[in-house]
Amino acid sequence: MRTPATTLVKGVRLYGAGDPVDLLLRGGVIAETNPATTPGVDEVIDADGLIALPGFVDLHTHLREPGREDTETIATGSAAAALGGYTAVFAMANTDPVADNAVVVEHVWRRGREVGLVDVHPVGAVTVGLGGERLAELGTMARSAAGVRIFSDDGHCVFDPLIMRRALEYSRALGGVIAQHAEEPRLTVGAQAHEGEAAARLGLAGWPAVAEESIVARDCLLAQHVGARLHICHVSTAGTADVLRWARRRPADVAGRTAEALLSAEVTPHHLLLTDERLASYDPVNKVNPPLRTGSDVDALRTALAEGVIDCVATDHAPHAAQDKDCEWAAARPGMLGLQTALSIVAATMVETGLLDWRGVARVMSERPAEIAGLPDQGRPLAVGEPANLVLVDPAARWTVRAEELASIAANTPYEGMELPARVVTTIFRGRVTAHEGKVQD
Amino acid sequence: MKHLLSTLDLDAATATGLLDTAAELKATLLGREVRKLPTLRGRTVVTMFYESSTRTRVSFEVAGKWMSADVINVSAGGSSVGKGESLRDTALTLSAAGADCVILRHPASGAPQRLAEWLEGTGTGVVNAGDGMHEHPTQALLDAATLRERLGELAGRRIGIVGDVLHSRVARSNVHLLRTLGADVVLVAPPTLLPAGVEHWGVTVSHELDAELPTSDAVMMLRVQAERMHGAFFPSAREYSIAYGLNEARLRLLPEHAVVLHPGPMLRGMEIAPAVADSSRAAITQQVSNGVHVRMAVLYHLLATGGGDE
Numbered sequence: 001m002r003t004p005a006t007t008l009v010k011g012v013r014l015y016g017a018g019d020p021v022d023l024l025l026r027g028g029v030i031a032e033t034n035p036a037t038t039p040g041v042d043e044v045i046d047a048d049g050l051i052a053l054p055g056f057v058d059l060h061t062h063l064r065e066p067g068r069e070d071t072e073t074i075a076t077g078s079a080a081a082a083l084g085g086y087t088a089v090f091a092m093a094n095t096d097p098v099a100d101n102a103v104v105v106e107h108v109w110r111r112g113r114e115v116g117l118v119d120v121h122p123v124g125a126v127t128v129g130l131g132g133e134r135l136a137e138l139g140t141m142a143r144s145a146a147g148v149r150i151f152s153d154d155g156h157c158v159f160d161p162l163i164m165r166r167a168l169e170y171s172r173a174l175g176g177v178i179a180q181h182a183e184e185p186r187l188t189v190g191a192q193a194h195e196g197e198a199a200a201r202l203g204l205a206g207w208p209a210v211a212e213e214s215i216v217a218r219d220c221l222l223a224q225h226v227g228a229r230l231h232i233c234h235v236s237t238a239g240t241a242d243v244l245r246w247a248r249r250r251p252a253d254v255a256g257r258t259a260e261a262l263l264s265a266e267v268t269p270h271h272l273l274l275t276d277e278r279l280a281s282y283d284p285v286n287k288v289n290p291p292l293r294t295g296s297d298v299d300a301l302r303t304a305l306a307e308g309v310i311d312c313v314a315t316d317h318a319p320h321a322a323q324d325k326d327c328e329w330a331a332a333r334p335g336m337l338g339l340q341t342a343l344s345i346v347a348a349t350m351v352e353t354g355l356l357d358w359r360g361v362a363r364v365m366s367e368r369p370a371e372i373a374g375l376p377d378q379g380r381p382l383a384v385g386e387p388a389n390l391v392l393v394d395p396a397a398r399w400t401v402r403a404e405e406l407a408s409i410a411a412n413t414p415y416e417g418m419e420l421p422a423r424v425v426t427t428i429f430r431g432r433v434t435a436h437e438g439k440v441q442d
Numbered sequence: 443m444k445h446l447l448s449t450l451d452l453d454a455a456t457a458t459g460l461l462d463t464a465a466e467l468k469a470t471l472l473g474r475e476v477r478k479l480p481t482l483r484g485r486t487v488v489t490m491f492y493e494s495s496t497r498t499r500v501s502f503e504v505a506g507k508w509m510s511a512d513v514i515n516v517s518a519g520g521s522s523v524g525k526g527e528s529l530r531d532t533a534l535t536l537s538a539a540g541a542d543c544v545i546l547r548h549p550a551s552g553a554p555q556r557l558a559e560w561l562e563g564t565g566t567g568v569v570n571a572g573d574g575m576h577e578h579p580t581q582a583l584l585d586a587a588t589l590r591e592r593l594g595e596l597a598g599r600r601i602g603i604v605g606d607v608l609h610s611r612v613a614r615s616n617v618h619l620l621r622t623l624g625a626d627v628v629l630v631a632p633p634t635l636l637p638a639g640v641e642h643w644g645v646t647v648s649h650e651l652d653a654e655l656p657t658s659d660a661v662m663m664l665r666v667q668a669e670r671m672h673g674a675f676f677p678s679a680r681e682y683s684i685a686y687g688l689n690e691a692r693l694r695l696l697p698e699h700a701v702v703l704h705p706g707p708m709l710r711g712m713e714i715a716p717a718v719a720d721s722s723r724a725a726i727t728q729q730v731s732n733g734v735h736v737r738m739a740v741l742y743h744l745l746a747t748g749g750g751d752e
Binding site: 195200205206281282283325326329330331346352 | 613638
């Protein structure tokens with residue numbers, strides 16, 4: 001690791017509140033606030049008008065390495081993450097080969113360290129080859145150098161209730177959490193779009209909300225039954241928010257474990273903003289799994305995030321090659337870019353609407369995801385002695401999304417040409433500036 | 443009109459104009475020994491069929507040839523498509539090779555709309571000849587042409603569409619066009635074969651065929667594929683046929699003047715009894731011959747009138 005410089009951040013408002021302060025970052029930690037003298041400072045950042053938040057933590061990214069380096073690599077994905085304000089990301093297991101063993105997870109972890117722009121934590125597969133039939137070697141991955149703690153077959157649902165029960169149970173000994181892609185496969189055979197008015201008109205086979213909700217309900221019950229931690233990936237429906245609200249209120253079990261301590265959930269930026277009305281163009285840039293839902297789902301997800309029923313925002317950043325998107329809808333791969341637009345979408349959907357203040361943004365984009373993943377040095381308070389993982393945001397800025405200006409190799413952003421509020425100005429990772437004014441500092 | 447992708451794009455005047463042109467072409471060709479008009483001489487029409495189809499493809503080919511267009515048939519099997527070429531590249535290739543119009547049948551809903559976007563600026567028009575579960579606009583036009591011949595103007599008429607609405611592109615195109623032309627549409631199907639949100643389609647929905655027949659001016663029987671049983675959309679072909687098949691007893695429930703349509707291919711004994719299909723009330727072969735005239739009219743409006751000016 002490179003030696004962190006001594007940096008002075010001048011005149012920044014912590015969490016967007018209170019008076020501006022100066023932060024002295026030294027030795028990778030926040031060394032002083034409002035220092036009287038600043039000898040030996042290598043770099044001064046004028047943060048007038050900016051706000052400081054703890055560096056963002058993304059529980060759900062697809063970095064595509066190994067296997068699809070034509071769409072994203074750990075290097076380009078790390079760059080996109082740094083530019084988006086992230087200091088830690090979790091790389092999903094659906095690579096080629098699948099991250100279902102210690103060799104692959106250690107490779108991803110090591111490449112992340114070499115790139116050094118963010119902490120790259122590999123997610124381990126729950127089942128061998130994401131096949132849903134045999135448990136992967138969760139313990140070996142947990143005990144590997146990568147120290148895997150989040151396991152997920154994301155892209156596929158761990159649909160077999162017995163396998164899910166065992167995975168939950170087994171992961172308890174590892175201090176792990178099972179992150180479920182909730183999709184009952186029998187209810188989504190051939191599914192192409194949210195089952196509703198738009199899909200019916202467009203002749204696209206429906207992906208019904210209940211296919212997600214039924215699995216979430218089942219797994220909340222299973223998790224509490226075995227006292228294991230469950231994280232729900234990309235909640236997309238109003239009904240799932242209701243199920244989570246119900247599950248979180250259930251009384252503690254005989255061992256005194258409350259559901260509240262076992263359950264967590266994420267929502268993606270795109271499910272907070274976009275609806276299935278966009279499908280009328282048949283442009284597969286809008287194809288994603290779970291699919292874009294309706295306006296009332298969007299409203300319910302925003303409310304659930306504000307209330308804490310959904311804990312955090314995770315991007316589900318999913319790069320895809322042009323040939324896998326520039327085709328007919330049914331042939332296209334699902335997924336969209338998200339790392340560099342997440343903050344702005346959260347600002348547009350949660351801050352500008354008054355549902356969250358910037359303190360709340362810190363909670364949903366940094367603190368809660370760091371807690372869920374058990375990261376000791378991420379999502380920490382902006383206080384003396386804490387790790388210098390932080391992001392400086394210009395809340396007044398507006399910018400227009402251009403795919404060609406994003407760091408990802410792939411260009412599948414649904415926000416092309418959209419003007420969005422709030423901009424990441426500077427990202428600081430363990431005291432070192434990793435992104436500044438839209439440029440990666442490596 | 444530059445493309446014909448959906449009947450939703452047709453306002454009443456445009457749709458009526460197409461139907462009038464089709465009727466004029468039919469009258470012009472009636473009784474002629476040589477059915478050849480010079481209208482599209484020198485224009486190139488390419489049919490691109492990614493699904494097997496006899497009637498639609500032949501109908502388009504005949505329509506083009508009767509108007510003296512050069513018609514070229516490309517099928518997914520015997521072309522570069524079989525070598526894994528993308529739809530986009532195939533379309534750009536055909537356009538660059540001089541196609542004035544591409545007629546596309548594709549299993550993916552929305553494929554013709556994508557094609558039209560990819561070909562923007564090339565001057566090549568696109569006709570949707572059936573895309574997935576989405577639309578089949580020329581089928582709806584030929585159905586409307588047939589209904590006009592049998593019933594006169596469609597405004598205020600009550601038209602039943604019976605069967606697998608969920609998976610039917612014919613149903614979607616017909617719902618839009620019939621409503622544009624002022625008809626009342628009744629969809630009759632078991633709940634499993636109706637799409638989510640059908641209550642917003644501006645149609646009446648019914649699960650009882652017998653109750654709808656006495657007030658219907660026409661019924662359109664949709665093909666029900668027996669393989670839908672495997673998706674548990676209905677318990678058995680027999681039960682479906684008993685509840686929703688148009689048999690002779692049901693034919694008697696229809697008013698005297700009512701017409702029976704079927705887009706084909708028919709499953710005799712399933713959604714329609716053989717005696718009904720062959721009765722004088724059925725307009726099934728009339729639909730096929732009108733198909734040629736309607737498709738001639740579509741090609742005429744797309745290619746001969748300059749396009750893009752409507």
